[in-house]
Amino acid sequence: MNQTKLIFLMLITTILTGCWDANEPERMLYINGIGADYKDGQYEVYAQIISFTNIAKSDQPTTDQPQAEIGHAKGKTLDEAIHELYHSVDQSILWGNLNYVVVSEELMKNGKFSPVVDMFTRFRQTRYRIWTYVTKDPVKDVLLVKPVLNKAITLSKLSDPKNSYNQESFVEPLNFRELIIGLDEPSYEVMIPLITVEENWESMNESIKAPVLSGVGVVTPKGFKGFISGEKARGIQWMTNETKKGEVTFESDGGDYVTMTINKVNVKVEPIVEKGEVKFDIDVRLDAAVSTVEGKVTYDSLAKGIKKEVEKEIMDTYEEAIKKDIDIYHLSEQLYRKNVKAWKKYHKDGQVELTEDSIRKLTVHIEKLESDRKSIKQTIKRR
Structure with missing residues (x-):
C-alpha cells in the first residue's frame, strides 16, 4: 500500500468514528413532568426539570440539592408557550424522559385538551406511554409536590403510578396510548385520573403535600363531561x-x-x-x-x-x-x-x-x- 492510500484511509477512518452531532448529557436539561393550564385566552405551561445527578444509581437522592425545578411560560398556542420557555433555559431540553402530563380543569372545560395530546404524541422525542392526569388544583402545586421520604422523583406516584396501583386499585392509571385508543372506540368515554394536593403527611420539621387520587375526569372526542370523585367514584x-x-x-x-x-x-x-x-x-x-x-x-x-x-x-x-x-x-x-x-x-x-x-x-x-x-x-x- 503506497503512502497516499494510507493517508486517505486514515482520514476516512477519522471521519467515520466521529460523533459530531452527539449531545453531551451534562449540557442538557431533562423534562419529567408537564403541567398545562388555560387562562385569559392563553396557554400556561409548567415544566418540571429534574437533575439526574441527584438520583442516578440510587432510589433516594444523595445530596440536599432540589431534585426538580419548575419553569413557567405563556403563549397563544401550546407550542408558542413551549418556545417561550426555551428563552429562559440554559441548555438544550430533552423530552425523551417525559413521564407525565397534568392538565387543569379550566383547560378541559375550554376544549383545549386535544392540542395537548396532539403536540406530545406528534413530537418525535416523546413516547406514547406518558401518564395523564387532570386536576382542580393549581397545576403548579401538583408539579411541586415531592415524594414522601424524598425518594427519587422519577419513582413518585405521578411518574410511576403502576407501583401503588397494584396495592390499592382505586383509579386505574392512564397513558396517552390508552387515551387515544379509547377516544377512537365507538361510544367510548375515557376516564382520566383526578389528582388533588393534600397535606396528609408530616415530617419532623414540616407538613408534606402529597398527590392524592380522588376520582376521575371524563373526556370524549367532543369534549369534557365533568368529574366523578370521592365516595361517588368508588x-x-x-x-x-x-x-x-x-x-x-x-x-x-x-x-x-x-x-x-x-x-x-x-x-x-x-x-x-x-x-x-x-x-x-x-x-x-x-x-x-x-x-x-x-x-x-x-x-x-x-x-x-x-x-x-x-x-x-x-x-x-x-x-x-x-x-x-x-x-x-x-x-x-x-x-x-x-x-x-x-x-x-x-x-x-x-x-x-x-x-x-x-x-x-x-x-x-x-x-x-x-x-x-x-x-x-x-x-x-x-x-
Whole structure:
C-alpha cells in the first residue's frame, strides 16, 4: 500500500468514528413532568426539570440539592408557550424522559385538551406511554409536590403510578396510548385520573403535600363531561377486571365495622334488548380476604356484607354518572361489541340512552372468602 492510500484511509477512518452531532448529557436539561393550564385566552405551561445527578444509581437522592425545578411560560398556542420557555433555559431540553402530563380543569372545560395530546404524541422525542392526569388544583402545586421520604422523583406516584396501583386499585392509571385508543372506540368515554394536593403527611420539621387520587375526569372526542370523585367514584374499581386490590368497609349484623380486602375482580356485562329498550345484566365475581374484624362475625354475614356494599357503590357511581350524561361503565360499548345490529338501531351519536333502570340486574358473587391467618375471630374480645 503506497503512502497516499494510507493517508486517505486514515482520514476516512477519522471521519467515520466521529460523533459530531452527539449531545453531551451534562449540557442538557431533562423534562419529567408537564403541567398545562388555560387562562385569559392563553396557554400556561409548567415544566418540571429534574437533575439526574441527584438520583442516578440510587432510589433516594444523595445530596440536599432540589431534585426538580419548575419553569413557567405563556403563549397563544401550546407550542408558542413551549418556545417561550426555551428563552429562559440554559441548555438544550430533552423530552425523551417525559413521564407525565397534568392538565387543569379550566383547560378541559375550554376544549383545549386535544392540542395537548396532539403536540406530545406528534413530537418525535416523546413516547406514547406518558401518564395523564387532570386536576382542580393549581397545576403548579401538583408539579411541586415531592415524594414522601424524598425518594427519587422519577419513582413518585405521578411518574410511576403502576407501583401503588397494584396495592390499592382505586383509579386505574392512564397513558396517552390508552387515551387515544379509547377516544377512537365507538361510544367510548375515557376516564382520566383526578389528582388533588393534600397535606396528609408530616415530617419532623414540616407538613408534606402529597398527590392524592380522588376520582376521575371524563373526556370524549367532543369534549369534557365533568368529574366523578370521592365516595361517588368508588364503584369504578368493581367494574373492571384490571383491579388488583381494593377494600370495602361495612357494618356487620352485630353493629360493628368490618373491612374486607378484595383481591380479584371478574366482571361480565350482558346487553338485553327487549320491548324496544336496551338493558344490561351485570355479574361481578370477587375474591375477598378478612382484614379487620370487630365483634362476632360469620362467613355468611361477611359474604352478605361484601355483596351489599359493593352493589351499593356500583349503583351510587352509576347514578351520579348518568346525571352528567356519562356512561361510566362503558355499557354502550358492551352493546356494540356483543350486538352491533342493536347498537346501530338504538345509539345516538355513538351512545345508548341510559336511565336509572338501564341496569336490569346487578349480581355480586363471592367466589372465595378467606383469611390470610386462617382465622376470622377477633383477637382481643371486649368485656
